[in-house]
Amino acid sequence: MNVKLRRINEDDLERIIKWRMDTDITKWMNTDPTLTIKTQKEWLKNIQNSQTVEYWMIVVNNQPAGIINITDIDKIKKESSWGYYIGEKSLRSLQLAMYLEWNLYDYVFDVLKLKRLYNEVLSLNEGVIKLHQLCGSKVEKVIKNHVIKNNIEYDVTIMSIIDTVWKELRSSKKYDFIKFEMER
Template structure:
């Protein structure tokens, strides 16, 4: 792992970043871990952005690392549970800092449960996405009942569901961070959100 700790800034998506985000979203390794893995056209992407800008229940951040865009972090209010946020993320650049996935986990928990004071953070992961499931386990997410099964590439999979309550994060935060490499803990102190 790199010995320095980068600065992580999360800025709301602007029109200037749309092309970059679309290029990331259409990368094969990102599409394969999405519920909908079809290639997205510019027209579809523009319509999605228009809907996003008119929807107060969703927030879409671009993840800047030392002022360089490398990925996204998004939140939406969970349907029928107003005090719960659902979140998703991905790293779009291939040469991001080695601990960037861990920083996304920390940033999601901090934003939803500390900045926004939601009662819970909810996540869905496709069952073959083992690296993200491993991260959620490391951070001590509470597993929920599996979601619906689906078939992809002639194999059956399911949607793994997780929840993190605010009081659980308040109790676990120091414990979880102390288990991580020192560079990650240092970088976690350099996370900021521009809302």
């Protein structure tokens, strides 16, 4: 499996709209957006100019597969949040998910020099919670009724990993290196 992470560009926006509005993706997300090319162009401009977010297109075997991101980068607290999704169903695999997560840990802790990486998962998404635990993250807390979609309240599980925990775990993990493109 050949995986690369490159910065998102305007040519990706139609594909991202399709993925992000797919019910198979949105059912696990905090929002069900209605996106347009106009709103996506503005979003792209904003993320390209931001110092607190980084987004990449996940490319598997030369095929765009999904999005991975770091958000809420706080250089004072030395922490950030993250998320990802694989929009191309045929490219989803446990191996890809684990490699992405472990490489993201390397990037956040070794390149950005942050100390804590956290994420939110809808609590009903038990498979992803188990995946993050398998990769080294721990459940910090569950916030009841934190997300409301279509008048339904959802609990959210907050998970995190700290740099020292990852440094201890890393030597026990076998995974291919994935390069994060740096230029915006």
